[in-house]
Amino acid sequence: MQNKPMGDAVQQSRLHHQLMPLSIRSETRFNKNILKKLEARGHEVQSELKGNNGVVQAIRKHPDWLEAVSDSRKSGAPDGY
Numbered sequence: 001m002q003n004k005p006m007g008d009a010v011q012q013s014r015l016h017h018q019l020m021p022l023s024i025r026s027e028t029r030f031n032k033n034i035l036k037k038l039e040a041r042g043h044e045v046q047s048e049l050k051g052n053n054g055v056v057q058a059i060r061k062h063p064d065w066l067e068a069v070s071d072s073r074k075s076g077a078p079d080g081y
Contacts, residue, residue: 010056010069016049025049 015026015035023044026035035045055074060067 006058006060006067007069010058010071014049014054016053017043027053 013027013030015024015030017024021044023046024035024038025046026048028048039045056071058069
């Protein structure tokens with residue numbers, strides 16, 4: 001997610017590619033055009049992901065401060081000191 005604010009990158013929709021069985025599941029809001037292109041390349045796109053899959057917490061060190069972002073999928077907030 002280069003050149004995006006860290007909060008936007010953490011909140012982006014996600015997909016999960018399963019090796020066995022070979023299939024892709026995505027969040028409801030995942031870009032449908034990307035899923036169609038993956039299907040055209042032979043990937044099997046199955047049902048949408050249920051629940052919170054791949055929750056992310058991110059920290060970026062700036063010269064004089066730390067930036068923390070919490071994934072809204074876990075209904076939490078950044079925590080630390």
